[in-house]
Amino acid sequence: xxxxxxxxxxxxxxxxxxxxxxxxxxxxxxxxxxxxxxxxxxxxxxxxxxxxxxxxxxxxxxxxxxxxxxxxxxxxxxxxxxxxxxx
Numbered sequence: 001x002x003x004x005x006x007x008x009x010x011x012x013x014x015x016x017x018x019x020x021x022x023x024x025x026x027x028x029x030x031x032x033x034x035x036x037x038x039x040x041x042x043x044x045x046x047x048x049x050x051x052x053x054x055x056x057x058x059x060x061x062x063x064x065x066x067x068x069x070x071x072x073x074x075x076x077x078x079x080x081x082x083x084x085x086x087x
Contacts, residue, residue: 001041001052003029008063009051015070021084056082 002009002025016023028034028050041049046062053060055078060066069075079085 001026001028001037001050003027003050005029006050008048012051012053012063012066015066019076019079019085021079023084055079055084 002013004027013023013025026034026037028038031037038049041052044059046052046059048062051063051066053062053066060069060078066075069078076085
């Protein structure tokens with residue numbers, strides 16, 4: 001989940017695109033009921049509410065969690081297990 005106006009959303013999307021991943025992206029500032037989706041993400045404990053990443057149907061978290069996984073070399077194996085990456 002992302003917003004076009006969010007620089008961290010842009011950073012996380014760029015990271016995935018650079019890996020060759022083709023993520024499903026919901027731009028909350030462009031879709032109908034985006035505010036409601038954002039409220040639901042907040043109820044899941046996501047703060048801030050964008051970016052929020054799910055991999056293989058599981059909540060990973062926001063930019064800090066994704067970057068931590070990347071820096072400790074856990075992100076690519078997670079993407080491979082989810083079938084999002086075939087390296």
